[in-house]
Amino acid sequence: MSFRHLTICLLLAVLPLSRSRLAADELPAWTPIGPYGGNVQALAVSPALPNWVLAGLQQGYGIFKSTDRSTRWGASTGTFGRSVLDLAIDAKGKAIYAATHQGFLKSTDGGARWITLEGATAPTYTFVATHPSKAAVLFGDRGGEFWRSTNGGVTRTLAEGPLGVTKIAFATTGRRTVMFAGSGNGLWKSGDDGRTWTTVSLPFPSPPNVEAIAVDPVDPRILYLGLKHDNQRALFKSLNGGATWRRLSQNGLPVAPPGVVLPVTELAVDRTKPAIVYAVVGGEIFRSVNRGRDWSRPVRRFRGGSVNDLETTEYGVLAATSAGVLLSADRGLTWQLRTAGMSATSIAGMDIDHQEPARLYASTLFAGIFKTANQGRSWLRLGDVALPPNLNQPLAVDPDDPNIVYTTADEAIVRSTNGGRRWTSEAHFSCVDFTRIALDPREPSHVFASGQTSCPYPNVCTLVLSRDAGETWGCQGFSGDQITSLLGIDPFTSAVYATARFTDLLRSTDDGATWTLLHDGLSAFSFAASPLVEGTLWAGQGHAVARSRDGGQTWKAFSAGLPSGELVVGLAPDPDDPATLYAATQQSGVFKSTDSGETWSLAGLWPSGVPYWLGLLVDPGNPEVVYAGTFGLGVLRLDQSGN
Numbered sequence: 001m002s003f004r005h006l007t008i009c010l011l012l013a014v015l016p017l018s019r020s021r022l023a024a025d026e027l028p029a030w031t032p033i034g035p036y037g038g039n040v041q042a043l044a045v046s047p048a049l050p051n052w053v054l055a056g057l058q059q060g061y062g063i064f065k066s067t068d069r070s071t072r073w074g075a076s077t078g079t080f081g082r083s084v085l086d087l088a089i090d091a092k093g094k095a096i097y098a099a100t101h102q103g104f105l106k107s108t109d110g111g112a113r114w115i116t117l118e119g120a121t122a123p124t125y126t127f128v129a130t131h132p133s134k135a136a137v138l139f140g141d142r143g144g145e146f147w148r149s150t151n152g153g154v155t156r157t158l159a160e161g162p163l164g165v166t167k168i169a170f171a172t173t174g175r176r177t178v179m180f181a182g183s184g185n186g187l188w189k190s191g192d193d194g195r196t197w198t199t200v201s202l203p204f205p206s207p208p209n210v211e212a213i214a215v216d217p218v219d220p221r222i223l224y225l226g227l228k229h230d231n232q233r234a235l236f237k238s239l240n241g242g243a244t245w246r247r248l249s250q251n252g253l254p255v256a257p258p259g260v261v262l263p264v265t266e267l268a269v270d271r272t273k274p275a276i277v278y279a280v281v282g283g284e285i286f287r288s289v290n291r292g293r294d295w296s297r298p299v300r301r302f303r304g305g306s307v308n309d310l311e312t313t314e315y316g317v318l319a320a321t322s323a324g325v326l327l328s329a330d331r332g333l334t335w336q337l338r339t340a341g342m343s344a345t346s347i348a349g350m351d352i353d354h355q356e357p358a359r360l361y362a363s364t365l366f367a368g369i370f371k372t373a374n375q376g377r378s379w380l381r382l383g384d385v386a387l388p389p390n391l392n393q394p395l396a397v398d399p400d401d402p403n404i405v406y407t408t409a410d411e412a413i414v415r416s417t418n419g420g421r422r423w424t425s426e427a428h429f430s431c432v433d434f435t436r437i438a439l440d441p442r443e444p445s446h447v448f449a450s451g452q453t454s455c456p457y458p459n460v461c462t463l464v465l466s467r468d469a470g471e472t473w474g475c476q477g478f479s480g481d482q483i484t485s486l487l488g489i490d491p492f493t494s495a496v497y498a499t500a501r502f503t504d505l506l507r508s509t510d511d512g513a514t515w516t517l518l519h520d521g522l523s524a525f526s527f528a529a530s531p532l533v534e535g536t537l538w539a540g541q542g543h544a545v546a547r548s549r550d551g552g553q554t555w556k557a558f559s560a561g562l563p564s565g566e567l568v569v570g571l572a573p574d575p576d577d578p579a580t581l582y583a584a585t586q587q588s589g590v591f592k593s594t595d596s597g598e599t600w601s602l603a604g605l606w607p608s609g610v611p612y613w614l615g616l617l618v619d620p621g622n623p624e625v626v627y628a629g630t631f632g633l634g635v636l637r638l639d640q641s642g643n
Helices: 003-014
Strands: 031-034 040-045 053-057 063-066 084-089 096-100 103-107 125-130 138-142 145-149 167-173 176-183 186-190 209-215 223-229 232-238 264-269 277-281 284-288 307-313 316-321 324-328 336-338 347-352 360-364 368-372 380-382 405-409 412-416 424-428 433-439 447-452 461-466 474-478 483-489 496-500 504-508 516-519 524-529 537-541 544-548 556-558 568-573 581-585 590-593 612-618 625-630 635-639
Touching: 031 368, 040 316, 040 324, 053 084, 053 096, 053 316, 096 138, 103 125, 125 167, 167 209, 176 209, 186 209, 209 277, 223 264, 264 307, 277 307, 284 307, 347 612, 347 625, 405 433, 405 447, 424 461, 433 483, 447 483, 461 483, 483 524, 496 524, 524 581, 537 568, 544 568, 568 612, 581 612
Parallel strands: 040 084, 040 307, 084 125, 209 264, 524 568
Antiparallel strands: 031 635, 040 053, 053 063, 084 096, 096 103, 096 125, 125 138, 138 145, 167 176, 176 186, 209 223, 223 232, 264 277, 277 284, 307 316, 316 324, 324 336, 347 360, 360 368, 368 380, 405 412, 412 424, 433 447, 447 461, 461 474, 483 496, 496 504, 504 516, 524 537, 537 544, 544 556, 568 581, 581 590, 612 625, 625 635
């Protein structure tokens, strides 16, 4: 089992646990400081209040709301932990619906409160749509079954005809509304508000998979379809409400490698200039200015995540992406990331430099890498390379030269020499997912990286070393050597510590060439070496913190004050006080010890229900400030000074 898979298992195993109540009300609270963003799966714009936008996320806070055209976002209470797949707002703007992995939700007060509709807790609800003029009529999909409701979702009746519906489009002329439903078994049409359905003939011998539908807002007879059939992508257009179809050119759309299909997953027609059509292909936005005859990529290509949904409005085009929400106010030419207030990122790695003030770096799932020089009041998004979404994307800053920063991407170690503005891939190691980078505090030009492999080969290099600050790299260990993860480096002796098979603690005094077994049952899920006392080490040992005074030869475990049901998964020593240490548990948050780890108390009020994820750091310039990475709430800051 890789460290990545272990981390997921640890998170899922502790979600039902109750939160520790060891803190008094007078304790300072942990404050979310960003970086802002989140994996947005769905968008909905209110028909009655077009400035209102809802964003549904697949992790963290389930739903966010903006009342100013996506300029600033606020969390919708009661939806944390929900994985939202689709959103809809009724024609009057009074009822909001959310299809989630955990059931079907409804709000009648603008998202302030939510209820799970009776009988709608399982299975997964993947899709929801509201009728454009009849507020009580809505449609959705539950586990592949297409349903209809005429009373605002209170009761739901299975609809005969289409199955596995993922898209619905409404073509309204005067008082008449014709519905088109796309599914894995073709295109369906209804002229009686969804009571009955008929198949729409398409030029294929068998029903294709309809993945995108769009209707011209000015001329509802004009329809666009994105199809996938026999592992081929196809675009079609109808000028007569679906009676006949014409295949569109794909000139300008990306060509997939052999054996790969890049389907059109979203289509949208510009509300103010319907000659402009938008398409999402392979997670990227493309645009046609001649009603689909030719396509082009936007002038400015957005770095930072695939596109999941499109919504056109009178003030621009909104795109839901894995990094947040994009807005284009110039019909797709340029795009702005609109994430202010959207505290919904998950932290994949953290580090902090020793400048004054200190720069805090944070890597996130999907949203990219950020840094802040003012304790999170503002963040700068870094990078000019595509960094993939890794569950454990390590970050490491050179303590002697803060311009040198390391991370990983695509089986490679990536380095920046200008504080993260530009990155270069310095070394590539096939079949390795690097999860840990560690610099020797005594000689920061010595950089170690370790990872895991899923390739069935005996000699995959999973431990590498650079002795020249990342210029060149050499292999120090193979997958067959059983080294599971690099833990850390002793700041006094440069000894390297690692685990094997997750239970054995190893030490190397020759840069990883040879290893000595120190402990054969420590199960160190976290590790820290004292920067002030030589030989003092700490390790998270199950539900306790183990301490060694002799460089790891002998250990003693302490757990007084720690929650009994949670593993200790993060450790951080105070850089000024040798007796002060912080420990993070999976669900209850961060605990503090002032006696070198022997007794513990809650360090600040931790937000209820928010799991600690990765990264626990003490600010080197102000040890009263501590940072912790979370799953779904970004970085939390604790200021113990009372300021």
